[in-house]
Amino acid sequence: GAGVSQSPSNKVTEKGKDVELRCDPISGHTALYWYRQSLGQGLEFLIYFQGNSAPDKSGLPSDRFSAERTGGSVSTLTIQRTQQEDSAVYLCASSSLKVGQETQYFGPGTRLLVL
Amino acid sequence: AQKVTQAQTEISVVEKEDVTLDCVYETRDTTYYLFWYKQPPSGELVFLIRRNSFDEQNEISGRYSWNFQKSTSSFNFTITASQVVDSAVYFCALSVSNSNSGYALNFGKGTSLLVTP
Numbered sequence: 001g002a003g004v005s006q007s008p009s010n011k012v013t014e015k016g017k018d019v020e021l022r023c024d025p026i027s028g029h030t031a032l033y034w035y036r037q038s039l040g041q042g043l044e045f046l047i048y049f050q051g052n053s054a055p056d057k058s059g060l061p062s063d064r065f066s067a068e069r070t071g072g073s074v075s076t077l078t079i080q081r082t083q084q085e086d087s088a089v090y091l092c093a094s095s096s097l098k099v100g101q102e103t104q105y106f107g108p109g110t111r112l113l114v115l
Numbered sequence: 116a117q118k119v120t121q122a123q124t125e126i127s128v129v130e131k132e133d134v135t136l137d138c139v140y141e142t143r144d145t146t147y148y149l150f151w152y153k154q155p156p157s158g159e160l161v162f163l164i165r166r167n168s169f170d171e172q173n174e175i176s177g178r179y180s181w182n183f184q185k186s187t188s189s190f191n192f193t194i195t196a197s198q199v200v201d202s203a204v205y206f207c208a209l210s211v212s213n214s215n216s217g218y219a220l221n222f223g224k225g226t227s228l229l230v231t232p
Contacts, residue, residue, distance in 0.1 A: 043225075
């Protein structure tokens with residue numbers, strides 16, 4: 001079946017603009033995760049969705065970041081008033097929550113460059 | 116808190132050599148999961164293997180093998196007879212179940228493997 005997809009693949013924006021990143025998980029996967037990969041910080045976890053609910057948003061880097069998931073499927077990560085330090089690759093992963101099937105499968109990522 | 120250490124930042128080998136990538140982890144949880152992911156130049160993270168803390172059996176998949184030792188908190192990855200296509204960054208990761216973060220992965224910094232002809 002289809003894997004995790006993300007759009008756009010690349011995004012160049014000007015400082016101060018808002019951006020929206022989209023993730024389409026593997027069909028039937030209840031869990032969805034957002035990570036950020038940057039040179040300085042490596043791979044860091046941002047937020048987890050179980051269905052449409054995100055129990056804890058404290059991993060988001062700042063209050064300029066928000067995320068939502070609708071219909072237990074597509075998720076969007078929104079960054080408001082982008083800053084240069086937001087430049088990174090944003091990765092989405094999904095998994096089942098059934099015992100023994102918690103492996104996360106990743107999308108190709110969105111490369112964000114804030115000028 | 117969970118922590119994963121990959122002490123080798125970069126490794127360079129010649130094709131057909133064997134290479135071992137080291138991974139050491141820290142956790143106080145008794146139930147946890149260990150993973151290896153491969154990130155080729157294209158950038159996508161590709162799942163390689165998952166082990167749970169109750170299964171110390173080593174695993175072999177083709178040229179790949181994994182050695183899980185709880186006594187030393189290590190989960191090392193060996194590529195036998197390396198090939199140019201093995202060139203990538205390899206990440207070791209640890210997860211535990213948490214109601215707030217699900218099975219969120221704690222990644223090591225990664226080891227960049229370069230295999231030259």
